[in-house]
Amino acid sequence: MALKKIKGKVRFPKRELNTWLKKNSEWNEASWEALITDLTDQGFNDWTSNQEGKDSIGLYIETNRK
Numbered sequence: 001m002a003l004k005k006i007k008g009k010v011r012f013p014k015r016e017l018n019t020w021l022k023k024n025s026e027w028n029e030a031s032w033e034a035l036i037t038d039l040t041d042q043g044f045n046d047w048t049s050n051q052e053g054k055d056s057i058g059l060y061i062e063t064n065r066k
Contacts, residue, residue, distance in 0.1 A: 010046040013039055017060055025065060032058075 020035055027035070039057070040048045047053035 010044060012056070012060075013042070013044045013047060014060070016042065016044075017057065018064070021061065021065055027061065 016039060020038075024031060036048050036054065036057075047057060
């Protein structure tokens, strides 16, 4: 019997972004692409696979950077 994977809503990667912000006070295109790739590898495809999700990540970074 095959198991069905039930897809639930993936949480916003707040913890991961806070950790990233501690190491990166500034960001550019290369660090942005690395961040998106890293988040995708961690299973946050719902946030990294579309422009709306990427915009939310970018807004969070801009709002919370020091």
